[in-house]
Amino acid sequence: MIRGRTRRLVALALTLVPLALLANSFRAAPLLAPAPLPDPLPPASPPADVALFQLPTGVTHRSAAFAYRGGSFRDARDFAMTAALVKHPRGDLLVDTGFGRDVDTHFQRMPFLFRAITSYEQGRSAAEQLDATGYDRTRLRGILLTHAHWDHVSGIPEFPGVPVLVNADERRFVDEGGWRTAIARIGPPRFDTYAFEGGAYLGFPRSHDVYGDGSIVVVPASGHTPGSVIVFVALANGHRYAFVGDLAWQREGITEREERPWLARTFADGDPDQVRENLVHMAAIATRFPELTLVPAHDARAFGALPTL
Ligand SMILES: [Zn+2]
Ligand SMILES: [Zn+2]
Structure with missing residues (x-):
């Protein structure tokens, strides 16, 4: 009798404890505040006609709880x-492509569990939007990836022949990432690998200045994927942007120093420790330069600051 009750209590504990731990992993838990950043904003001399536009290609329906703790x-x-x-x-x-015309087919190649918790709406692809405005595609020098996950590369096949710019770590991840990078291998695209030949930039140890004028500077920020990057853009009017990719899904990840909840980071992040480190560093940059617009790849509010074509 007593033994039966003990067994039931143990079974109950074995059920409740993991549930409590899971629930706790969604609670706010700000990462330690970073040391103040000494570096000034690096100089940039962008030509007067550098301009930035958003090309919204769709949405997935989520909640804030999915994006950051708290x-x-x-x-x-x-x-x-x-x-x-x-x-x-x-x-x-x-910078990335978002959903392509064939996103339905691409989505079907994702794992069952992911599909079970994901619903999305498809909009016009980046290529369709560019073509609709009569955009001259020969002006396009390349597609610069923040990283090679499906939702960032699904539109690449609609730009045949346009180089896809990646660093060596992400290039390797495309080949070796299994289902995580299956969509990035369709074609396959013409990859053009760049190096981080430049020096330190805002505390990141290395950088790649695409045109040598500071208008588009890429820094390594691995963790979400091995070759994830942050793309800093400077306009002639002085505005600065940081396209942080999926370092954070919503800007609170950085401004409140809240990482993804356990379930999301376990599923999405290759190296959560590195994500944490880069998140805290990016928080230091955001605190020091409040005029810098943070653009997490999936934060609709952040893209709201950019004009459409
Ligand atoms: Zn991603
Ligand atoms: Zn993403």
Whole structure:
């Protein structure tokens, strides 16, 4: 009798403890405040006609709780699937592509569990939007990836022949990432691998200045994927942007120093410790330079600051 009750209590504990731990992993738990950043904003001399546009290609339906610790389940957020077009006199760049025309087919290649918790709406693809405005595709020098996950590369096949710019770590991840990078291998695209030949930039140890004028500077910020990057864009009017990719899904991840909840980071992040480190560093940058616009890849509010084509 007593033994039976003990067994039931143990079974109950074995059920409740993991549930309590899971629930706790959604609670706010700000990462330690970073040391103040000594570096000034690096100089940039962008040509007068450098310009930035958003190309929204769809949304996934999520909640703030899914994006960062302390976010509410009742706070419904449509995650932006948005590409950015950087116009530059020496050749335009797309930062990611968002959803492509064939996103339904791409989605079917994702694991069952992911599909079970994901619903999305498809908009016009980046290529369709560019074509609709009569955009001259020969102006496009490349597609610069923040990283090679499906929702960032689904539009690549609609730009045949346009180089896809990645660093060596992400290039390797494309080949070796299994289902995580299956969509990035369709074609396959023409990859063009760049190096971080430049020096330190805002405390990141290395950098790649695409045109040598400070208008588009890429820094390594691995963790979410091995070759994840942050793309800093400077306009002639002085505005600065940081496209942080999926370092954080919503800007509170950085401004409140809240990482993804355990379930999300276990599923999405290759190296959560590195994500944490880069998140805290990016928080230091955001605190020091409040004029810098943070653009997490899936934060619709952040893209709201950019004009559409
Ligand atoms: Zn991602
Ligand atoms: Zn993403």
